[in-house]
Amino acid sequence: MPYQDSINASASTGAQPTRHAGAAQALILVFTTQLPIMGLLSLIPIIPLLARHFGEHPQAALLIPLLITAPSACIALLSPLAGYLADKLGRRRLLLIAVFFYGVCGFAPFFLTDLVSIVACRFLLGITEAVIMTVANTLFGDFFDPEPRRKWLAVQSAVGSLSGTILMLIGGLLGTMGWNGPFLLYLLAFPIFLGLLLWTWEPEHRSEAHESSTRTRFPAANMAIVAAVTLFCAVLYYVEVLQISQVLHALGVESTATIGVAGGIAGLGVPLGALIFARLSRRGIQLHLMVVFTLFAIGLVGLGMATNIYLAVAAAFIAQVGCGMLIPALMNWCLGGLIFEHRGKGVGIWTASFFIGQFVSPFVVGKISNLLGGLLPAVVALGVVALGALIVTALMISVVRARTFQAC
Numbered sequence: 001m002p003y004q005d006s007i008n009a010s011a012s013t014g015a016q017p018t019r020h021a022g023a024a025q026a027l028i029l030v031f032t033t034q035l036p037i038m039g040l041l042s043l044i045p046i047i048p049l050l051a052r053h054f055g056e057h058p059q060a061a062l063l064i065p066l067l068i069t070a071p072s073a074c075i076a077l078l079s080p081l082a083g084y085l086a087d088k089l090g091r092r093r094l095l096l097i098a099v100f101f102y103g104v105c106g107f108a109p110f111f112l113t114d115l116v117s118i119v120a121c122r123f124l125l126g127i128t129e130a131v132i133m134t135v136a137n138t139l140f141g142d143f144f145d146p147e148p149r150r151k152w153l154a155v156q157s158a159v160g161s162l163s164g165t166i167l168m169l170i171g172g173l174l175g176t177m178g179w180n181g182p183f184l185l186y187l188l189a190f191p192i193f194l195g196l197l198l199w200t201w202e203p204e205h206r207s208e209a210h211e212s213s214t215r216t217r218f219p220a221a222n223m224a225i226v227a228a229v230t231l232f233c234a235v236l237y238y239v240e241v242l243q244i245s246q247v248l249h250a251l252g253v254e255s256t257a258t259i260g261v262a263g264g265i266a267g268l269g270v271p272l273g274a275l276i277f278a279r280l281s282r283r284g285i286q287l288h289l290m291v292v293f294t295l296f297a298i299g300l301v302g303l304g305m306a307t308n309i310y311l312a313v314a315a316a317f318i319a320q321v322g323c324g325m326l327i328p329a330l331m332n333w334c335l336g337g338l339i340f341e342h343r344g345k346g347v348g349i350w351t352a353s354f355f356i357g358q359f360v361s362p363f364v365v366g367k368i369s370n371l372l373g374g375l376l377p378a379v380v381a382l383g384v385v386a387l388g389a390l391i392v393t394a395l396m397i398s399v400v401r402a403r404t405f406q407a408c
Helices: 003-013 023-032 034-041 044-053 060-089 092-110 115-143 146-177 181-199 220-250 256-267 269-280 285-305 309-336 340-372 375-407
Strands: none
Touching: 023 034, 023 115, 023 146, 023 181, 034 060, 034 092, 034 115, 034 146, 034 181, 044 060, 044 146, 044 181, 060 092, 060 115, 060 340, 092 115, 092 181, 115 146, 115 309, 115 340, 146 181, 146 256, 146 269, 146 309, 220 256, 220 285, 220 309, 220 340, 220 375, 256 269, 256 309, 269 285, 269 309, 285 309, 285 375, 309 340, 340 375
16 A cells, blocks of 8 residues: 555544654664764863873872763663663653753763763763663664665664764864863754654554564573673674774884874775675674674784784774674664564663673783783784684584474
8 A cells, every 4th residue: 555545544544644764764863873982982082181181180090081981881781771761661752862961961071170070971971872872773673674674774884984983083173172172072962853853753563573462571592692692792893993003003103193094994894894784684693793703803813913004904904894794783683583562671781782892892802911911912812712703603503504404
């Protein structure tokens, strides 16, 4: 039935017409998911300015790093609660409230002068980010069927890479105004709030292929597997992302501008990874993980064994291709196993797992560096871990296929 006919039929019966999400809804959700990225990357260029401006504060050594990391910690801790609330209270209203207060809490430090108050605002910002990251991704599952959902998750990954580079650049430029300049970026939350207000709606429960007629319990066992794999993958994901500057420094690269350009070139691998996911999106998560682990193994071993900046950037590019493929693959896997009633809670668990991996990754690298006597051997070792994960995944696929063959 054409959409206009369905509206007329609904009107004659007094029912509300069914609304179908399209590009407008997908794009506003894609831009919404960039807000938590901005919460971290926009301030990285001004860390030296923050240290200089607040250096006399008696707790500066504790509070300045906390100012940067507080939002990510809140996402890791509070995302499951945000997902639970989304399932109980509804998605859209919760997301609108979070985006509005994201703008308020994010912009507030532009006017503040007390370091403790600024850190408090950053914790409040983190609470809103936990809701934004969880609910926006939940709405991808609510609004879109699997086929268009895979496409838009790939777009989200590609846009995330581009926006990360742009946000760091703009944050550095606004830093020329002073330490508080980059906080102007948080005003972008308000046009996004307006877009959500105009172009989204509270999703209705739709029957899905994997949903039974009776109320289904939360798939705890399946989500435990998703969470564990996500946590493991996130630790590997952030090795190149967080260590590339240190690796280049170990190779003798001193210029921050050169390091920034090198990181930007490597980051071009993310859109390519998103494209690969789009091409393979109909295949199972096992194949996706095999490709990702292959890319991580090649990229991390190459990065750790690089003898010059050119080899390091080439290896980092390969690892970033894996990064571009990983997030949409994991998110698509997570959403595919969740029905409407449990989607928020499941996405919250996934989000927490990924950000815990972000938090843990530097400590894992540091511990292995101490054991092996340096950063470069540690990066190589984690590349070998990715290779081991590839072998285990391949063996699991072989076992499943063998059992399927025997059953036939």
